Amino acid sequence: METELFIGGKWVPASSGSRFDVLDPATGDVIASVADGSEVDAISAVEAAAAAGPAWAATAPRVRSEVLRKAFELMTERASELAKLISLENGKALVDAKGEVTYAAEFFRWFAEEAVRGEGVLATAPSGANRILVVRQPVGVCVLVTPWNFPAAMATRKIGPALAAGCTVILKPASDTPLTALAMAAILAEAGAPEGVVNVLPSRSSGKVVSAMLRDQRVRKLSFTGSTEVGRTLLAQAADTVVNTSMELGGNAPFVVFADADLDAALEGAMIAKMRNGGEACTAANRFYVESPLADEFARRLAQRMSGLVVGPGTDEKTQVGPLVNEDTVAKVDGLVRAALDSGAEAVTGGSRPEGPGYYYPPTVLTGVAADAPILREEIFGPVAPIVTFNGEEEAVRLANDTEYGLVAYVYTADLSRGLRVSEAIDAGMVGLNRGLVSDPAAPFGGVKQSGIGREGGHEGLLEYLESKYIALNW
């Protein structure tokens, strides 16, 4: 497969000639070496995107739509090889990787459909003196920065709406998972995206490369998915050139189970909300709050389900939980669990890092976790479920909101009016009510508080790449 930079429709080596290694998280072995883009390459990519911009913006929406539709079809045809690639560089189990490919391809299909629904506004001014015409125009050149945990879906969730809107893009993928991004570039080129419309720039110098692009006045949009920490830095940088930003940042999802909940459904939802992608998801349930009467049984049965999962290399068909992506991630998970155990928590299952190669961590359930434990404050990003008990609706909402994050929350109850009341009271951009999965290309995905700004997917996702221009007119 291609391992060079993709700039202006061509595969090119890094201007410095340097390359970096991509590792297999199951073994730590090198699986590929990829061109290492520099600031010089970043500016070449901006040039290519800026040059392609006017023609792409003027391309008929139907034609832009068909490029995305074709990309959806190619991804679907090649789902199995793409899933293997994702699993190989990210470590996730094939079953999760296949799910990701389907989810990722759906963003191309959804935005192929949205591309031809370009609406504006025509209104009469309240004074009656004139008409108000509002047209939507593409923002312009977009820099897209994506994380390693969903290397395909986080890219298509940005590229889909950007191309539908008539923008051109430079995708800077996470350096742990550049291969999937390069495969996306090849698919989009084959689908008919003209030269320069999509550029992909793997780099080990992400900070420098992204800063260089943000300083370039031709760049008009930054869409970032990643940690809140890096998001803050990029928001500050984007302020210098007043670049339009969308931020999909970290999460710390509460999973609230009321005593009247259907326990089987809550356990099923918990397994999905916690274990999809091995826990390496911004939407992963991070804190389980279970009402006292159900808490012991919930913990026992969750531990039973978690301990039955097959852990192994992601590329093995039998595997249900692959290794974590890298050493830093597994060390962080291990540190959070140790700190919780040191302050009195009990591991009902799992709880210690195994010896041997690869970045494995066992599915773990903790009870008796102290309210101030770091594991309840920080994103775990691994297969660990800390359980805390509560009593009553008021306490549930207070605990759920006791975080700087606000991406998603999960609520299980048989009382629909309580479910809706609590859903409205929790500070989060999304709520799964009696459901452990919220992600859907047709729905607006995003967070409040320090989980981000803006929405991806749904109708809102397209608007992030459009500017509203108002024309006052008389006739």
Ligand code: NAP
């Ligand atoms: P990260 O460290 O913030 O990295 C995200 C991306 O930013 C990567 O491409 C990274 O490149 C790049 N980057 C790192 N430092 C940078 C800098 N100073 N300037 C510009 N770019 C920089 O996050 P991650 O560890 O890859 O991903 C996990 C995080 O993503 C979690 O916090 C998770 O919650 C969040 N996430 C959020 C959503 C959402 O929709 N809200 C979805 C998925 C993930 P390198 O790889 O080269 O460092």
